[in-house]
Amino acid sequence: MExxxxxxxxxxxxxxFPTPGHMIPMxxxxxxxxxxxxxxxxxxxxxxxxxxxxSIDSDFNSGYSIKTHLIQFPSAxxxxxxxxxxxxxxxxxxxxxxxxxxxxxxQNPIEILFQDLQPDCIVTDMSYPxxxxxxxxxxxxxxxxxxxxxxxxxxxxxIMKYRPNDNLVSDTQKFTIPCFPHTIEMTPxxxxxxxxxxxxxxxxxxxxxxxxxxxxGTLYNSFHELESDYEKLSNTTMxxxxxxxxxxxxxxxxxxxxxxxxxxxxxxGKEEEWLxxxxxxxxxxxxxxxxxxxxxxPHAQLVEIAHGLENSGQNFIWVIKKYDKDEDGEGFLQExxxxxxxxxxxYIIWNWASQLLILDHxxxxxxxxxxxxxxxxxxxxxxxxxxxxxxxxxQFYNEKLLVDVLKIGVPVGAKENNLWININxxxxxxxxxxxxxxxxxxxxxxxxxxxxxxxxxxxDASKRTIEEGGDSYNNLIQLIDELKSLKKSKALxxxxx
Numbered sequence: 001m002e003x004x005x006x007x008x009x010x011x012x013x014x015x016x017f018p019t020p021g022h023m024i025p026m027x028x029x030x031x032x033x034x035x036x037x038x039x040x041x042x043x044x045x046x047x048x049x050x051x052x053x054x055s056i057d058s059d060f061n062s063g064y065s066i067k068t069h070l071i072q073f074p075s076a077x078x079x080x081x082x083x084x085x086x087x088x089x090x091x092x093x094x095x096x097x098x099x100x101x102x103x104x105x106x107q108n109p110i111e112i113l114f115q116d117l118q119p120d121c122i123v124t125d126m127s128y129p130x131x132x133x134x135x136x137x138x139x140x141x142x143x144x145x146x147x148x149x150x151x152x153x154x155x156x157x158x159i160m161k162y163r164p165n166d167n168l169v170s171d172t173q174k175f176t177i178p179c180f181p182h183t184i185e186m187t188p189x190x191x192x193x194x195x196x197x198x199x200x201x202x203x204x205x206x207x208x209x210x211x212x213x214x215x216x217g218t219l220y221n222s223f224h225e226l227e228s229d230y231e232k233l234s235n236t237t238m239x240x241x242x243x244x245x246x247x248x249x250x251x252x253x254x255x256x257x258x259x260x261x262x263x264x265x266x267x268x269g270k271e272e273e274w275l276x277x278x279x280x281x282x283x284x285x286x287x288x289x290x291x292x293x294x295x296x297x298p299h300a301q302l303v304e305i306a307h308g309l310e311n312s313g314q315n316f317i318w319v320i321k322k323y324d325k326d327e328d329g330e331g332f333l334q335e336x337x338x339x340x341x342x343x344x345x346x347y348i349i350w351n352w353a354s355q356l357l358i359l360d361h362x363x364x365x366x367x368x369x370x371x372x373x374x375x376x377x378x379x380x381x382x383x384x385x386x387x388x389x390x391x392x393x394x395q396f397y398n399e400k401l402l403v404d405v406l407k408i409g410v411p412v413g414a415k416e417n418n419l420w421i422n423i424n425x426x427x428x429x430x431x432x433x434x435x436x437x438x439x440x441x442x443x444x445x446x447x448x449x450x451x452x453x454x455x456x457x458x459x460d461a462s463k464r465t466i467e468e469g470g471d472s473y474n475n476l477i478q479l480i481d482e483l484k485s486l487k488k489s490k491a492l493x494x495x496x497x
């Protein structure tokens with residue numbers, strides 16, 4: 001009887017793309033499906049699965065039907081050492097190229113696995129356009145998982161369609177995004193290289209966006225109150241269904257322990273020290289500074305950040321990657337850290353921080369962010385305004401959403417879209433610009449107060465939307481019900497034959 005019951009259960013396979021910004025929200029979304037009665041299988045390679053497996057085991061032990069199906073990453077075939085399976089390991093163009101080739105080689109084994117698993121639906125990252133055909137062969141829906149904002153997806157589609165950036169006099173000349181409900185101006189330099197230079201990489205990226213239009217629908221880690229205008233625009237631009245089910249991180253990490261552990265269970269340790277430091281600060285007096293898991297700034301930029309933060313006079317916590325410390329030949333960062341220990345104005349966390357706990361701490365009053373969508377959503381959920389410092393991909397689009405539409409962001413003045421391992425040393429953001437942005441964000445004038453009020457209002461909406469009866473909650477239930485109906489119809493169709 002039990003096996004019959006599990007056979008009748010909706011079975012959804014999730015295929016995440018191996019980079020933290022894509023993987024983390026998709027794993028959280030897969031867990032939400034399982035928490036709402038769906039039989040879930042996540043396909044991942046060994047090293048990538050190790051970053052989230054404890055959460056999956058915990059869910060499974062709580063009675064949810066969720067498991068990880070491991071596949072072998074073809075490291076040896078592309079000349080990579082064992083365990084290098086994620087884009088964040090791409091610390092050079094050569095390694096990045098090998099990781100990308102290995103991911104492409106996984107297509108065939110994954111297609112075979114789809115056939116073996118016989119799921120009722122596949123939810124796949126946008127980076128796997130070939131899954132549209134794979135789902136069609138199985139006669140099941142393919143749901144396109146877009147791990148950033150509606151706003152950024154609309155920008156990309158409309159720029160590809162109308163090419164407003166073509167035939168401009170220079171790369172710094174402004175153009176307006178066509179068909180938008182708000183006036184959004186950008187320069188070609190702020191676009192990803194493949195989009196403004198039409199380089200060979202376009203052949204890699206364009207099919208990803210095209211595949212969306214041939215999908216059953218798109219899942220977004222967003223919520224209605226945050227992007228209602230762009231939800232509408234997306235539906236008219238793409239002409240397919242969309243479901244906002246975010247912020248998924250807040251939904252799956254509601255209790256403190258899960259917040260602390262999210263994504264990096266093995267690296268907790270010196271938590272007490274930074275927590276004690278934060279506890280000693282006044283409410284909303286600390287600026288949290290983090291550039292995500294990929295960005296590698298040149299040493300000259302780290303020096304400007306250090307001086308900018310110090311000169312601002314503001315309390316701050318700054319997350320710096322360990323390899324930045326190693327590459328600091330002059331010992332600048334170590335000396336800077338020593339100065340901070342004396343002044344107690346700042347605190348450096350090396351490599352990884354419990355971001356959700358820091359953002360939710362009463363002493364935290366704002367964040368400096370690279371405008372990665374996960375960090376934006378986590379900051380919004382904590383009701384925090386942001387200093388925007390986009391670096392690559394769609395981050396410059398997200399900046400426009402924060403600054404021009406939601407008005408909860410202060411731009412630091414980053415001007416050029418560069419791959420995270422190839423940041424232009426000539427284009428460093430100067431310390432005086434950092435000081436200026438910090439003073440606006442953390443200031444006490446009317447503009448700063450209104451920005452904080454807007455951020456808090458969005459934070460409240462973000463918490464309501466995932467509660468029973470909220471928009472994101474209802475969207476998830478509606479999607480699961482719809483997939484169950486499709487499964488039933490298919491089964492009846494087969495019986496009728």
